[in-house]
Amino acid sequence: MTVTIRDVAKLAGVAPSTVSRVIANNPRISDSTKKKVRQAMDYLGYHPNINARSLAARSTQALGLVMPSSANKAFQNPFFPEVIRGISTKAHEKGFALYISTGMNEEEIFDGVVEMVQGRRVDGIILLSTSMDDKIVEYLYVSHFPFTVVGKPYKYEDKISHVDNDNYRAAGELTKHLIDLGHERIAFIGGSLNLVMTTDRLLGYEKALRNAEIPFREDYIFHEEFLKEGGSGAVEALMALEEPPTAFVVMDDLMALGVLGTLSEKGVSVPDDVSVVSFNNVMLAELSTPPLTSVDINIFQLGYKAADCLLDSIENENKPPERIIIPHKIINRMSSAPYKKK
Amino acid sequence: MTVTIRDVAKLAGVAPSTVSRVIANNPRISDSTKKKVRQAMDYLGYHPNINARSLAARSTQALGLVMPSSANKAFQNPFFPEVIRGISTKAHEKGFALYISTGMNEEEIFDGVVEMVQGRRVDGIILLSTSMDDKIVEYLYVSHFPFTVVGKPYKYEDKISHVDNDNYRAAGELTKHLIDLGHERIAFIGGSLNLVMTTDRLLGYEKALRNAEIPFREDYIFHEEFLKEGGSGAVEALMALEEPPTAFVVMDDLMALGVLGTLSEKGVSVPDDVSVVSFNNVMLAELSTPPLTSVDINIFQLGYKAADCLLDSIENENKPPERIIIPHKIINRMSSAPYKKK
DNA sequence: ATGAAAGCGCTAACAC
DNA sequence: GTGTTAGCGCTTTCAT
Numbered sequence: 001m002t003v004t005i006r007d008v009a010k011l012a013g014v015a016p017s018t019v020s021r022v023i024a025n026n027p028r029i030s031d032s033t034k035k036k037v038r039q040a041m042d043y044l045g046y047h048p049n050i051n052a053r054s055l056a057a058r059s060t061q062a063l064g065l066v067m068p069s070s071a072n073k074a075f076q077n078p079f080f081p082e083v084i085r086g087i088s089t090k091a092h093e094k095g096f097a098l099y100i101s102t103g104m105n106e107e108e109i110f111d112g113v114v115e116m117v118q119g120r121r122v123d124g125i126i127l128l129s130t131s132m133d134d135k136i137v138e139y140l141y142v143s144h145f146p147f148t149v150v151g152k153p154y155k156y157e158d159k160i161s162h163v164d165n166d167n168y169r170a171a172g173e174l175t176k177h178l179i180d181l182g183h184e185r186i187a188f189i190g191g192s193l194n195l196v197m198t199t200d201r202l203l204g205y206e207k208a209l210r211n212a213e214i215p216f217r218e219d220y221i222f223h224e225e226f227l228k229e230g231g232s233g234a235v236e237a238l239m240a241l242e243e244p245p246t247a248f249v250v251m252d253d254l255m256a257l258g259v260l261g262t263l264s265e266k267g268v269s270v271p272d273d274v275s276v277v278s279f280n281n282v283m284l285a286e287l288s289t290p291p292l293t294s295v296d297i298n299i300f301q302l303g304y305k306a307a308d309c310l311l312d313s314i315e316n317e318n319k320p321p322e323r324i325i326i327p328h329k330i331i332n333r334m335s336s337a338p339y340k341k342k
Numbered sequence: 343m344t345v346t347i348r349d350v351a352k353l354a355g356v357a358p359s360t361v362s363r364v365i366a367n368n369p370r371i372s373d374s375t376k377k378k379v380r381q382a383m384d385y386l387g388y389h390p391n392i393n394a395r396s397l398a399a400r401s402t403q404a405l406g407l408v409m410p411s412s413a414n415k416a417f418q419n420p421f422f423p424e425v426i427r428g429i430s431t432k433a434h435e436k437g438f439a440l441y442i443s444t445g446m447n448e449e450e451i452f453d454g455v456v457e458m459v460q461g462r463r464v465d466g467i468i469l470l471s472t473s474m475d476d477k478i479v480e481y482l483y484v485s486h487f488p489f490t491v492v493g494k495p496y497k498y499e500d501k502i503s504h505v506d507n508d509n510y511r512a513a514g515e516l517t518k519h520l521i522d523l524g525h526e527r528i529a530f531i532g533g534s535l536n537l538v539m540t541t542d543r544l545l546g547y548e549k550a551l552r553n554a555e556i557p558f559r560e561d562y563i564f565h566e567e568f569l570k571e572g573g574s575g576a577v578e579a580l581m582a583l584e585e586p587p588t589a590f591v592v593m594d595d596l597m598a599l600g601v602l603g604t605l606s607e608k609g610v611s612v613p614d615d616v617s618v619v620s621f622n623n624v625m626l627a628e629l630s631t632p633p634l635t636s637v638d639i640n641i642f643q644l645g646y647k648a649a650d651c652l653l654d655s656i657e658n659e660n661k662p663p664e665r666i667i668i669p670h671k672i673i674n675r676m677s678s679a680p681y682k683k684k
Numbered sequence: 685a686t687g688a689a690a691g692c693g694c695t696a697a698c699a700c
Numbered sequence: 701g702t703g704t705t706a707g708c709g710c711t712t713t714c715a716t
Binding site for chain 2: 052076078080282
């Protein structure tokens with residue numbers, strides 16, 4: 001039923017290995033036989049069986065993607081489709097397929113990764129999120145299996161290839177943007193401290209304050225589970241302070257959307273009363289009311305480069321680990337405005 | 343280097359075939375040897391090579407997902423992570439993995455599907471979007487390859503398993519919701535007419551108007567490329583009419599977010615001046631300002647059932663095609679309110 | 685209840 | 701430049 005390499009070989013009057021070489025476009029095959037073989041392939045509607053190929057060649061031509069727990073709200077973040085788009089674009093260029101592993105909890109995800117690696121389902125892995133004390137990173141690292149992380153790994157930072165933004169600088173610039181607008185009471189609403197990204201951004205924020213000689217206030221800092229409640233708890237608490245902030249630095253556009261909502265409910269106007277700025281610059285940053293000033297972290301590029309880097313280290317086993325920093329850019333929109341004294 | 347079934351067999355003092363049977367948990371193997379073999383597996387850290395298994399058993403334990411063109415803005419819609427979460431949950435239950443095929447354009451995507459099918463990379467395919475005159479549907483259908491579509495196929499509607507909402511009814515109810523609030527000038531902002539979903543919803547909208555004896559107005563109907571501009575063009579045009587609508591039925595939450603933005607720019611207040619309702623009820627419907635009245639189409643379930651149905655037809659080749667309708671529910675939020683005469 | 689052996693469809697030495 | 705052959709690691713008759 002299935003047409004195999006032998007059928008093609010027979011029809012073309014050559015040996016199976018020759019057909020195999022034609023598939024691989026081996027230069028040592030004469031053009032005339034190539035043509036002959038290709039005709040036979042077309043005629044028979046031949047398609048290589050990938051499993052057989054993988055088995056024999058010990059390579060799958062597939063990359064594994066590890067997403068955060070699907071129980072996690074983060075899963076719904078438009079960040080993911082966009083990184084995947086980047087990864088997919090690069091993978092496609094090199095003829096690689098994507099294999100996606102998910103799971104309801106940390107453990108399931110971990111098992112999925114082990115299965116991918118040991119089961120030889122993929123040639124390399126991209127971690128789309130990582131946190132402190134990540135068992136997957138540990139496992140992959142000691143296994144010497146090719147992998148790249150999107151974001152900054154907590155451990156082995158310079159032993160693991162990763163592609164990240166300069167979150168420290170980005171947060172600094174974003175905070176400075178507010179300071180330049182005259183704001184001094186600037187709150188920070190972050191995600192889980194468990195994420196390295198959060199820490200980096202918090203440090204950048206602190207640095208910007210220090211540079212401007214604005215005292216750091218512990219009560220202006222909030223860490224909320226990403227997206228849960230959309231940061232409304234933080235906003236409530238912050239606005240109830242004796243000296244409420246006049247500007248908010250928010251970790252993520254989706255969260256900022258929630259912040260915008262809560263503020264509006266409380267009758268606080270953005271940007272007239274307070275400014276709100278955030279990170280990621282996903283599509284909704286543009287669509288929200290008011291449109292959000294947001295740091296474009298170039299998500300597509302994050303994914304594209306991660307795939308690129310991974311593919312390199314699959315090709316060349318001894319490629320040293322690499323840190324790739326994707327440039328960011330503050331996109332100025334309506335949600336931030338000069339501080340107005342009341 | 344790699345530990346194979348033979349290593350396990352040797353250590354356990356049995357034949358390779360026995361080990362294979364233990365993996366498959368064949369009931370004809372005595373408990374004592376099972377135990378013995380499993381110990382050996384653990385001891386050696388054995389993991390079956392999936393490619394070898396797939397090759398021999400002619401089954402990959404993987405499902406293929408086909409997304410819309412990644413050049414397409416639709417790709418960024420939070421709809422996708424959520425369907426995938428549903429699919430992944432079911433797939434996981436049955437020990438299936440997910441392959442994702444993407445591509446920059448229709449053609450690349452089509453080729454990817456062919457490769458998945460002919461290359462035996464997957465046992466079945468789920469189409470996450472389909473349009474009229476879909477070549478992929480055609481191909482899969484004539485190949486007799488197991489597949490399911492999320493949404494309604496344009497052709498072969500009752501010969502292809504698919505899971506969908508009752509978009510006709512949902513749109514009807516949503517429109518009626520507005521009519522019940524006293525609205526009569528109700529606009530419809532849809533996506534590409536190329537999507538079957540759009541047509542279904544438009545028909546439902548028309549039906550609701552008819553039932554209420556409200557005349558259908560051509561100039562209240564707009565079809566915009568999903569998300570492009572976020573429907574702002576439509577809003578501009580509609581509000582410039584002599585008799586502008588007092589309510590908007592929008593195809594999608596993201597688009598509705600854009601509509602909200604454009605209205606706010608024009609100084610039109612929601613829901614005081616006009617009401618806006620939409621579909622999908624993704625997270626941002628709740629986070630937007632004002633929170634959106636939206637039809638919860640149960641995206642997770644859409645994916646979960648699609649996987650379920652596909653897995654069934656993989657197991658049982660003769661399973662007749664099935665249409666599965668996922669229930670919807672209007673979630674009432676702040677963006678819709680009674681019509682106020684001016 | 686278990687073993688022996690023949691593939692699954694392909695690649696990659698090694699020949700010539 | 702092309703053919704022969706031996707696997708890749710597993711499943712699955714067919715024996716016993």
